[in-house]
Amino acid sequence: MKKLIATFCFTFAFVLLFAQQQATWIWYPGDFEVWLSNDMQNRRTERGTFFPPFWKMDSHYVLVEFHKEFDVPADEEIHIVAEGKYNVKVDGKMLPGMPKTVQLKKGKQKINIKVYNQAQVPALYVHGKTVSTDKEWLATFEDKEWIDETGKASDASGTTYVKAGYWNFDKPDQFPSQFRLPIRAEASVAMTKQAKGTLVDFGKNTFGFLTLHQLKGNGKLSIYYGESKEEALGTATCETLDYLDIQHAATKDSTLDLSKAFRYVYIEHEDGITFDNVSMQYEYLPVEDRGAFRSSDEELNKIWEVAKYTMELTSREFYIDGIKRDRWIWSGDAYQSYAMNYYLGFDSETVKRTILALRGKEPTITHINTIMDYTFYWFLSIYDYYQYTGDKEFIEAVYPRMQSLMEFCLGRRNQNGLMEGLSGDWVFIDWADGLSKKGEVSFEQLLFCRSLETMALCADLLQEQDDKVLYAKEAASLKAKIFDYYWNPAKNAFVHSRIDGVQTDNVTRYTNMFAIFFDYMSKEQQQGIKSSVLLNDNVQKIMTPYMRYYELEALCVLGEKDFVMKEMKDYWGGMLKLGATTFWEEYNPAKSGADHYSMYGREFGKSLCHSWGASPIYLLGKYYLGVKPTAAGYQSYDIEPYLASQEWMEGKVPTPAGEIDLYVSKNKIKVQSPVGVGTLKIKSKSKPKSKQGAFIPVDKDTYTMALEAGVAYEVDYKSL
């Protein structure tokens, strides 16, 4: 393992060196993400009213110093562009004015540029032949460079410098503050007269800016948006709308300036207003099309495609929960988007942006999104990210913020060393009727424990030995408490909570299923939980795709892949049968008709395009195509394909270096990986055969074969 990581770092360093040739806009790390997320999250409206988040939003540093040392091979001219006022020092000497170009002399020198901008993020772009802004520049928000009365600069400033933040703003006129997602025109599929107005159907749930073509006349025009037809026509209760006052003497194509989510749009207007067509500007995040899944099962393929589209719509400036609402970044929701992303676009930049936006800035005074569990998912997301991408650089960058957030958590433990909701803490867990949040909830301790383990893993990775020991010790101590306090042998399950130090009687699925894929239990204990909790209908059922995701994952880990496949087809297939074009925030098969659309006490309160609805992408990629990394960045990985009710399946799973290609039928497997050392593990009635490698039996009917990068393997076997 050690060796593999070392090799990988070397590869990475090489890529980095190469990347330095290009200039890119830089800023204080996390600041653009905070600024952009404020902007994005404050675009939500509810029935025309501005509807902002309720948690603390942070701000960028208004004054940032950037610097880097260079050994310039020959005299060169550099060009400077900044968002904000700035000054430039070359080797400690301040240059006059705010120079747009600077002549550098050959030789070693340090370039410092200080940028001030209160309204937007101070950002910097320097471009020369060898001297350009890149992620190796250092940044600080207080350089503490005071001088004494003789003019001598202080020599012990104690300033903390960190590596600059960056994304993909690689051109001088690509100002970060001007960032917008791209748009493309899309037509509606039907326009019909309904009641007093016009109903427009876009054929599927979508997101963007509505365009009214050849709009003319004077008077009021109302637009009611609906993710369902009922919602668009429900003018008194639909969630989003626009009331416009039109004053167009001449016809004009008019595009609204605030994006909305809709499949249907219902338009009413006063007499004298006319328009001839309605289209939209579809707004989207460009993500490479990398993950794929197809099988002999058309329903399953449809599930995968709709999940993919759901992911596409909810992957925006950041991973958001839903496109109608909340259009906010929720840590627990984003944690699932990350996981799906690893089996779809493998878009690391959006994962990093979202992690940074969620963390925000010091001081840490509340849980992320105010939710205790959401703080913990944030920790969990970081090691997952490393495991899939191998991007140690990001762990380094984010580690200080991990430390301070963990300090916040440790400081909130009660006298038993457990996390309990304090005033202002939202203990969420899941949307479920009557779910108790009182006392010391076992699920929170479990996530907290995993967070501490994550800290220990990251500390180890960064060779922070003292931290590693500290966090590992805290994790071990908490884990022991979880078993002591919550395991109930009679129930063969973890109970839900303790209140006043006494175990409650209640068993819920959450702690039990997470304990399984956290691998906290013996195989026997796991199987015990399977029957006493997961497959026990007396335990309260899960109604959200959000927790459904984890439940099904736990069952996959427990080998119940046929059962899970059936559930997946029932549950997600159930939404498809109801006409879903994107997956929902919640789905209760017992409901019927437009009842499906209500939530939060509102007729159309439910989001019909919710990122957590897209989890089949993850389940199919990880447990059916069966691909997962076993060392960071797919330096090693397992492929354990599983055909459930399907005749065959094929797909692609992205890695940092390209896609793993896989085809599986009942007697043929084809696989090729661009990276790492793989282990193909299959069940077969007889020993499988491949011209490209040799199988080793490991268990009854189970065989493994090592996979080398770049080799196209074909395997003949006999499915059980």
Place this chain on the structure above:
Amino acid sequence: MKKLIATFCFTFAFVLLFAQQQATWIWYPGDFEVWLSNDMQNRRTERGTFFPPFWKMDSHYVLVEFHKEFDVPADEEIHIVAEGKYNVKVDGKMLPGMPKTVQLKKGKQKINIKVYNQAQVPALYVHGKTVSTDKEWLATFEDKEWIDETGKASDASGTTYVKAGYWNFDKPDQFPSQFRLPIRAEASVAMTKQAKGTLVDFGKNTFGFLTLHQLKGNGKLSIYYGESKEEALGTATCETLDYLDIQHAATKDSTLDLSKAFRYVYIEHEDGITFDNVSMQYEYLPVEDRGAFRSSDEELNKIWEVAKYTMELTSREFYIDGIKRDRWIWSGDAYQSYAMNYYLGFDSETVKRTILALRGKEPTITHINTIMDYTFYWFLSIYDYYQYTGDKEFIEAVYPRMQSLMEFCLGRRNQNGLMEGLSGDWVFIDWADGLSKKGEVSFEQLLFCRSLETMALCADLLQEQDDKVLYAKEAASLKAKIFDYYWNPAKNAFVHSRIDGVQTDNVTRYTNMFAIFFDYMSKEQQQGIKSSVLLNDNVQKIMTPYMRYYELEALCVLGEKDFVMKEMKDYWGGMLKLGATTFWEEYNPAKSGADHYSMYGREFGKSLCHSWGASPIYLLGKYYLGVKPTAAGYQSYDIEPYLASQEWMEGKVPTPAGEIDLYVSKNKIKVQSPVGVGTLKIKSKSKPKSKQGAFIPVDKDTYTMALEAGVAYEVDYKSL
């Protein structure tokens, strides 16, 4: 004392009630101050180059919720203006859109308005007959109003609400973000040809925007600013300049857009450019003219007038150090401006703004301005403010930020419980050759001790009993250490520092003189220090008006008012003899000619208009007119006039309720106060007489008389 404070609070509450009739713009407390101070402090340039501060600058909260409960006597319409996007809830019900007017029904109701603005401070103005924004509205930056899946709002949000911030933006179109100091046109007094250009003299040091009249032509024009003639003509070394590229086909009056400090302006330009006159737009903070001083001594009157003008120039959006540089807010400098202000404009709003701007926001990770002593002056300033103004409301508002800053300080103590410069801490004390900042410097402990006492006083005022006990205990313990560790009986003085636990041999003036007016010693000890330190020429002399202020104050306390008067006339009179029109950052009588203007290793580095140069205002008001409050807000006060070398003096000292008027000659005193209970204390060869009151002998040749508010007293006496 108790009773007096109670009476005073009642008066204050009445004023408050009255003030509520008017609407005013509100914001999250401290946010406008942070935002405006960022803006102001980033206007400094050095030779045309942007020159920002080197400490952490904070930001406003981007999303703020404001609310207040009202009992509306009759249906009324309210008008809403906000800087930012907003929404409105009346009694928990969200109103549609972003309403500019709202119809309120008669009766009790709560109004919540949430404002978002990332570029500027979210600010709100509501105006109705009875419902208007005022300082009683509450604000928060995280309302934590989440709902559950049924739509039920959380009932334990744990949100902290604080009273809104405000200033004097009382009209709906007075947007806080548009704030500018007023300007007025002022003419130059002379224009002469010099070398290759034109030298313009404005007759005195001033601050504002230069105007070139009837400017025409194409080409380069350079403006060199000087607080001295030498500086303006020193084109290669002057501190501030403007290089302009003029393209004026027609003549045009042109005013520059960045204000500068100057008495002289030297202008050079290319052929073909013409202008016919040069004037300026003087930029100033409007402050009521309240304090006054005049005497038989014309030099002293001039000192007072020039000090007053120095204060006028350095009192701006905030109290800054100097007008040429740094144009920044320094806590140690501002602390002195506050004190002078109490004897001049009594402009409490500028004191509060400056205190809030200096404190900034959490997290507290560095000392104020990075300087340890400057953190302590910040604490000291707050109780002083209360003592002079009686404004308990501000103490309440700022107390949480005092607590967190003190927590920061307590956390930085070394193993001996003392403050020692850590990496990144600037131990300033004073500009003085070779002054050691190593180890545990006694001066820092003394200020720290006083800060702890201030915390205890404020805690007591706010009836935070536990805090009071805690801070008082820490203060007492530290005070004991100061005597144990630093008092050297052989030297009859506090030594400068301890290094590695060992007292150093060095005696400096700082600790010794502060210990006197902090009243930490017996009268005997004080007199000992007077001879062994303050009047001992072997102890390093003070060269800055900054520390001169405290030295002279200590000597005043020790009864050396004749000596101090002589020093004051020598030192400040010395600057006047050199033609000073404002007082300087530093003055060393041993220098000559343009040598006076150098500092920081730069030929014209010295600021010739520095707020700390204006201290005669304070000394004359407090120790010669002899007026000072003895209970908060002048509910009680002492007047102990002292004629030094003057035949007579007269003046006004502002109080929250008007000015105390005083005339003093060698045999006549006239005094009248609008407020409180005063004690007039005078020395006289025989018992003084007054028709309006009776004197009581208190000591040899010393008599006191009680003063009632509103009575014009005339006293006949015989000066010693």
